[in-house]
Amino acid sequence: MQLNHAFVLTLIAGSLVACGGGGSSSPTDPVVAVNPPATPVAPPVVPVAPPVVPVTPTATGENTGTVSARFVNGDNSRFIFTSIGLQSSGKASLVVQDASGALSTIGGIFLTGNPSVTREISGDAAFAQGRWFKGAFSYSSGATTLTGNNASAHYVAYNVLAALPATGTLTCDAGAFTAPSYTGGNSVSSSAYFGTASGTASVSFDASGAKVVLSIDASAGGSRGKVTASTSMGSAASSSITGNYLSSGTGAQLMLGDGGAGRYLLIAAYKAQLANGANYQGMATFRCS
Structure with missing residues (x-):
């Protein structure tokens, strides 16, 4: 199935299981014992304890990962973009990226909150x-709070190809x-x-367009x-949806991107049903040359 410049928004009911947190305590002031001599010649002097400096607990749940360039x-x-009950894709327009490399604005989707955590x-x-883990994200028709459960x-976010090559076979890396x-x-x-996830991918070009083979464990x-796909894309801006990506089960949405300097990107948003019947979703990007 192919979608050109697709923007897919699917709302699916889902239940979230919340997690709790713990507290912290600070030490009390030390007790100072004063033992005056048997025959004091002056009133005893009681040392003044130094003020207790509040200790700020080390933050937990910081961002993880890094980028080599903005x-x-x-x-x-x-x-x-994909979350529970929401799959969306389209023109990025405004993108805001912080010093860690995390995006907080992608088109019309915004992450806010203190803390806001990206993994x-x-x-x-x-x-x-990346993966927004804590905070709250809003979009045109609603908002969702992420509590770390x-x-x-x-x-x-990526840059679309200007055109597909006429021929060639690409070797892709192990993926991010x-x-x-x-x-x-x-x-x-x-x-x-x-x-956790890992995978392999390959891309080749001929007169009919791009042929993509993907496997994600x-x-x-x-x-x-396991998610597997073998599909074709007829143009540079095509998006291919395979399997049950738009519902529950196993499937993927695949796109090609411009990797810069003559390289290419294969991007996969995927859903996988494990052997125990539990459903998972994630994102993968392969660099191919």
């Missing part, structure tokens, strides 16, 4: 990828992945809210699942 946003920039930040001048929002996050299906423990809580 994303270069332009007229050809596009994005893909698995990756990218360079050609793309910016299984709810996460995965994103990637966000941690797949639990979205529903069979229930799992909180330790399995997030998993996702695992969490001791269970595994």
Whole structure:
């Protein structure tokens, strides 16, 4: 299935499992004992304890990941965004990137909050990828609060290709992945809210367009699942949706991007159902040359 400049917005009911937090305490002032001599010649002097300096606890849940360069946003920039019940893609327009490399604004989607936390930040001048973990994001028809439980929002911003090559076969690297996050299906423990992913990909070109072969392995809580795709894209700005990406189950949305300096990007937003019946979703970007 192919979508040109697709903007897909699908609302799906989902349940979130909230997690709690703990507190902290500070030490009390020391007790100073004063023992005057048996026959005092002057009133005893009681030392004054130094003031207690408040200690600010070390922040937890900071951003993770890094970028090698800031994303270069332009007229050809596009994005893909996915969270529980929401899949969106289209023209990136305004993009705001902080010093860590995390994006807080992608088109008309905004992340706010204190704290606002982004995990698995990756990218360079050609793309910016990450997973919003804490904060609140808003969009044209609603808002969602992320508290650090299984709810996460995965994103990637990239620059679309000007044109497809007429011929050629590309070799892709091992890919950059966000941690797949639990979205529903069979229930799992909180330790399995997030998993790991790895994959392989290849891209070739001929007169009919681009041919993409993708395989992603996702695992969490001791269970595994696989996303596979073999599809074609007829133009540089095409998007291919495979399997059950727009519903529950297993599938992907695939795009090609400009990797800069004659390189290419293969971008995949995916959903995977593991062997235990739990559903996960994530983002992957492969650099191909």
